Amino acid sequence: MNRGLRWVGYGMALAAVAFAVVLASRFGSDPGLVDSPLLQEPAPTFELAPLEGGETVSLEDLRGDIVVVNFFASWCLECRNEHADLTSTANAFSDQGVTFVHIAYQDSPPASLEFLETAGRSDAARYLADPGSRTAIAYGVFGIPETFFIDEDGIVVGKIIGESDAFVLGATIDAIKRGETPGQSVTGDTQQRPDE
Amino acid sequence: MSERARNTLTVIAVAAMAALLVVLVATNPSSPDRIEAIGERIKCPVCQGESIAASPSPMARDMMALVAERVDQGHSDEAIVDELLSSYSGAVLLDPPRSGLTLILWIAPLAALLIGIGVILWWRRHPPDATPAVPSLERSRAWRLAPLLILAGAFAVIVVVAGFFLQDRAGPASGVADLAGQDLDEVSNETMEAVIAANVDNPQVDGMRLALAERYYEVGDFRSAFPHYLAVAGSGAASDPQAVTALIRLGWMTWEGNREATTAIDLLDEALAIEPDSDTARFLKAQVLWCGNGDLEQAADLIEEVLDHSELNPESRQVVESDLAAIRAGEPCA
């Protein structure tokens, strides 16, 4: 019995060290960051109307292009910061088989349009409404901005979480054109909901 | 009533009431709400820990609407959950599956309960020795074990610290690109155009502008190169060598592309005003003077100045010398 107790003590000490090593291995990683299961998978399709209304745009229509899907909202500060870079990138790559699709997330179309009014828009990009958040759900949006990269075959090959910029966007597209898979990267904070 | 009869009656009453209660509960007609039940299994992605059924956030409501629609369409619970997990990953499942990697989670508490019962039974059969301890002996023992204790503690600290420093701590990818410090080899023209367009007000962008303009210049795309050189030449923030390069290129393109000798010479003079030692500017100016204005004398002077500098490599020196000979001989330019 006494010997048993001794080993209970040593066992607890050892278990504590093992447990601590496991906990220590998690330092520096973001516990809220989830690896998107969409990477390397066919992109969820969508068919959405532009914010102003009119003819719907579907992902199939854009097959053969590299499609950059950006989720944004007028209440999202990071989205405002990155918008000019998205616009210039969309313009720069407009004749290179790259299409930018901006999908409003948890935002009313008038508010989104007002946002575009001040933040600017590209003639080459599409700005779509997502009623019921169906597309946001299908893409697994946790917080915005989130930007997905879909290659010519309709496979999700990249995802940027947080505020992106023209360099990161362009470099990601360059990599996809070279046949690489950029994967997921985090460039900054995201905002999860309007009341936050 | 005798005690015995009273007991019997109580047993019967308890048994009857318990049975009735079990029947009542078991036949509870209310069926659980399927939509709610599915929603309770999914973590709201924009909240902390709440399920989409509990969260009042708009996103959770939209997800609940999707669940309701799928239920209406006749999808099974698992199919609906899988659909959500396929985009959000297993991290949003509040109800870990009783299979695979999370099976252990369900088994472990049961195992703990059984082990606990086992330990209690074992403890009852093997009561501890009632040997009274001898404190003095214990004290000496403790001294022997003190180093062990310290060693264990130190080991633990080392392990934790090592764990902290050794693990791969990949920081987030570059945020807003540091425009000055980028390796541009793998960057496409379009990316550079996009970065430049997005950073027109950023003085740091001049380096990238120049690099992009040089790329266009090298392939002879003067039309694309021209605006970028012009922007660098006109940028107050560009460094002197950057401005000189831009002015020289602008001057040469003006001559080569448009045959406008006067403008070209003005631009090259501007470059020389910033950098009087620029042999390239001087040489190109000589070429323009020779070929455009026919001012052979000044052209020859400039070429001689170029030749006075010893840094020219033999090859260039040969070209320059042959040009000088041609000018001296009054030959028209090639």
Added chain:
Amino acid sequence: MLSFLGSAGMLVALLGAGLLVGRGVVAARTERPTNLEGAARVLLAGAVVAMAALVLALMADDFSLVYTANHHSSLTPFPYDIATAWAALEGSIVLWGLVLAGFTWFVLRRYRRSPDRLGAAALAVMGAVSIFFFGLMVTVANPFEVCVQALEVGCAQSSPWPFAAVDAPANGLGPNPLLQNHFMMTIHPPVLYLGYVGMTVPFAYAIGALALGVPGPEWLRRSHRSTLLAWSFLTAGILLGGWWAYEVLSWGGYWAWDPVENASLMPWLVATAFLHSGIVQQRRGMLQAWNFILVISTFALTILGTFLTRSGTINSVHSFTQSAIGPALLGFLVLVLVGSFVLFSTRSDLVASSPRLDSFASREGTFLANNLLLSVYAFVVLIGTTYPLTLEAFTGTQVGVGEPFFNRLAVPLSFMLLLVMGFGPITPWRTTEPGSIWSRIRNPAVLALAAGLLTALLVTRIGWVVLATTLGVFVVGTMTGLLFDQAERRVAKTGQTKWKALKTVATGDGPFWAGQLSHVGVVLIAIGIAFAANLGTHSETRLAPGDSASFEGYTVSYESPFQRTSPARTVIGARFTVTRDALFIATVEPSWNFFGGGQTGVGTPDVLHRPGGDLYFTLVDLPDDTGAVSVTFDTSPLIWILWLGGVVTVAGGFLAMAARRRERVTADERASVDV
């Protein structure tokens, strides 16, 4: 100036802690009564000065401190400016240090009264723990750093040197909006900390006893008493947290198995186990080794909880931001566990206790069942909280563990505990006859089943609700039966009046009956949770001003939207009139609160408390241009029983403390007497 004062306070406290360790170790080894009061006084004074400096800085809007610049704004009203002193990471450590110094003083007072080696050793351990926390404050969580490079609002760069050239911003960033939405936030953390930090005291006595090699009743008595105090505060803190969540957060719940909640529940469960198993050692001399394990685990779990909520390794409702404090806390946790358990092992010959368990059908047996269930309960919470990060560390797979998992395991465990609770108090020590148990449960069982049947027939047939009522009545029934039984015997023996006899019985064994009062509280909590969780209803509508909706027999009429602006906050909400059968009941104003001119709104529910349960109103969105707004109505039937149960449970804890105090004189004789 305040930075200097605070830094000086921290360093003085650190010095006091060091002195306490040094002098305490000497006193514990030489058996000579030593004056430890000076060291403890220095520690306490330093801690008080540090806290005072922080509070003063907040009240004086001194933005030269980084802490003030980043967590306070000149608009923050009283009492939230003071609460900010513990709302952020660095400040929370200062509060921790202050409470720890206070508890050290509490241990010292006992030592002063009767100095002995155990007390001295415990003070040395308290000093060692204080060294860690004040060391933490001085190094990685220094709240007194000054701002050397200001931003427009807030601070960009700081220096720990109090005399560095200060560049103070004109205003600070202000506290988290959630934390200034309800006065509860000023009370909940200190109470919770009194519970958390209080667990250091039993740990100190346990380690002192192990280190000195003096097991026996003395360490246990002191650990048990101090656990009772800390446990009462911890219980109150947890319940206040639940109440805050219910009143302030818009989701209408009080418990979500969030990591931060779990972090407080784990030490509570283990401390509860110790409160029970400690009685077994006091009465029968058994389970000493197990009690050591429980006390050490309780303290370790408070450190683990602090680590989980402050290291940034787990996502949580109110996790603090990530900093170097994570590795420091983890290192301390490992030191505590490895040190304590290695010490435990080296003393294994001493900690083993000899008496044999006569029968499982005895009070000891019910306590064993209680401890087994509570330990498994704590294990469920621990594994559920840490499994996701363990799995990700090993396999990279991300899984979620949440409410459904915890509920599925915790609910049955809770009901098993209730069942054991019904038998425990009526089961005699050592061994028992089935007949005597039967005679005690006979009437309560009939009563309980009748109550269950009534619930099933009149209210609901949902199993958990029926079971909660049945078991609840059973627990209270057996306990009341015992009370009346003993009173009757007393009446027969002494001829006292019945009422007088009841009083004599209840005060005669004060700690026992105070414990039973806590049991009643737990029963009420269980019933409250069962009703509110299973019978709540929910509905949502969109109303324009002038519209009304009916809900659960009430008519809710939308009067108008409103907006109230004060310097600190803007409240935008909607005013509703609630009537029942044309009778006016109340006006409610659920709203969104915006703080400090920020864009971040906090949804604020309005709760209408009614005897049958609460009506809970929340706004889904802001009123639009026409004033129309979406509003949700929820009911939480009988939820007040849950809060009442909380009060009763805590009251039981404090009454037991008081009764113990009265009995301290006769404690030694009592411990040796068996029933």
